[in-house]
Amino acid sequence: CLSGFEHAHLSPVGRLDKASEGLLLFTNDTQFANALLDPETHVAKTYHVQIDRQADAALLETMTRGVIHDGDVLKARRVRQLRAGEKNAWLEIELDEGRNRHIRRMLETLGVECLRLVRVSIGGLPLGDLEKGAVRPLSETEVRNLRSLTRRR
Structure with a gap:
């Protein structure tokens, strides 16, 4: 429930699967939402991902080069390791398109558990x-910055 917002018909811009968390935008401007989601605009989405192992250079390179899963080419624009423990690591993964369960499917193909x-x-x-669970309105500057990213390249 998005209590405290006057606008009717707010819809999410994109989605997060049930097992994911983090930033989700809502709007009543369907053209703006569609432009943010359009693969042709390449609006970057950044994730912090904990995996079940250490990440080596080969894994990071393969993720940026891409893998094929069920006929889809899944790749990251950029991947870097944030930190590592004895049995797992945190990665920062940037996507410029968002296929369904993109990161999870990419990791699964590589035998890595998210x-x-x-x-x-x-x-x-x-x-x-x-x-x-908290919500806040975007500032005019934030909206303007996001809109500037939706111009086709």
């Missing part, structure tokens, strides 16, 4: 310290 997936940014708009 333990946690958090979307931390859309088009440079950060999740920041917004708590789980």
Whole structure:
């Protein structure tokens, strides 16, 4: 429930699967939503992903080069390791398109288990310290910045 918002018919821009968490935008402007989601605009979405193993250079390179899963080419625009523990690692993965369960399917193809997936940014708009379940309106500057990214390249 998005209590405290006056606008009727707010819809999510994109989706997060049931096992994922993080930043989700809502709008009543369907053209804006469609432009943010259009693969041709390449609006970046950044995720922090915990995996069940150490990440080596070969894994990171393969993720940027891409894999094929059920006929879809799944790749990341950019991948870097954030930190590593003894048995797992946190990666920052940037996508410029978002196929259904893109990161999970890519990792599955590589034999890597995704333990946690958090979307931390859309088009440079950060999740920041917004708590789980909390909502806030975007500033005019934030909306303007996102709109500038939706111009076809």
